[in-house]
Amino acid sequence: MKKYAYIRVSSKDQNIARQVEAMKSIGISEKDMFIDKQSGKDFFREQYQLLLKKLESGDELYIKSIDRLGRDYDEIQEQWRYLTKKINIDMIVLDFPLLDTRNQVNGITGKFIADLVLQILSYVAQVERENTKQRQAEGIRIAKEKGIQFGRPPIPIPNEFEEIYQLWKENKISKRKGARLLNTNHNTFTNWIKRYENDR
Template sequence: MSKIVGYARVSTKEQSLARQIQALSEYVSEDMIIVDKASGKDFNRDGYKSLKCGIGKLIKGDTLYVTSLDRLGRNKEQLKEELRYFQSIGVKVKILDIPSTLNNVEGNEWIFDMVNNIIIEVLTSIAEDERKRIKKRQAEGIASMKIIDGKRIGKKGNAIGRPPKTFPENWVEIYNQWKNKKITATYAMEILNLKRNTFYNLVKKYENKLQ
């Protein structure tokens, strides 16, 4: 027999689930409402995970009710993948604030799939727009930073970016052995515990200092 399950979530322990539970109770038995008090930044939540594994796992023919998409999660990219997952295993996700998902489509499942696909496409567009906005803000932030001694300086006065690689203590000795062809570059990197790119970058830096 197929299951009808509700899912409610708030971000902190201090927040109340009462309003969501009341709304879901019109469609779902209260003892079948799964709850989480956890951030929606990802899907690593005990209640939500129980919908995908264990005794309460949703399977083909089951229905999941939520009051709104952001109660499932706030990460649009991950949310899109979760909706695709439920779609792929034959679980209907019904969202109370998207009335078109609540219609009885028995015999016309293609209508529900069409609505679900539209939601996924919208989420894809929103996620892409969010990524573009974040990249733009990051680029604008970096461009506005002061540059002192070739380093970008953040608002707190600290240098931004990966710290420059310093020369190992035995650099001069190993460098001279390599330069005089007493050892190979590969062996020099092994002794100095350096990756190839780092080794040759330090070689360039060191030789510039010698000039």
């Protein structure tokens, strides 16, 4: 049985010292620490993949906190099951004692407790994502009702537009010619026409 640690920060300029010290304090040497400096959006990380090849049944894998493993709880659950059931290792999350598969409480195994906790965390995260989307949608709706516009502000219609518009309206020039005369592109000229006609 060997002890390994997985350490992750989201970018190369972030500090790993706190996680490294936590692992040293429980007796894990630096040669057994696998460190990634990249986003936790998925599990295609160089050191994490190397770690998977090293792990054997009965080993212990330590992480400082559950978000060091990843960001998406559904994917975390999938990896957790792979590690604890397929490879058959123990997982220990230092900042979350309930996520320690070595534990046994009143005959209930640590693996069962950890699976249950992860399912609850996944559910809470999903509810929060849905609530966030709903709050954003409501905020946008209220803002639009108040006349707040989103996106880039419209390009002002130049003073010379009306004269060029009349030439286009009388079929004396094309839209593309009108756009060139106003030093703009076809799409902008078309938008100016719509705005001008709506405001009349």
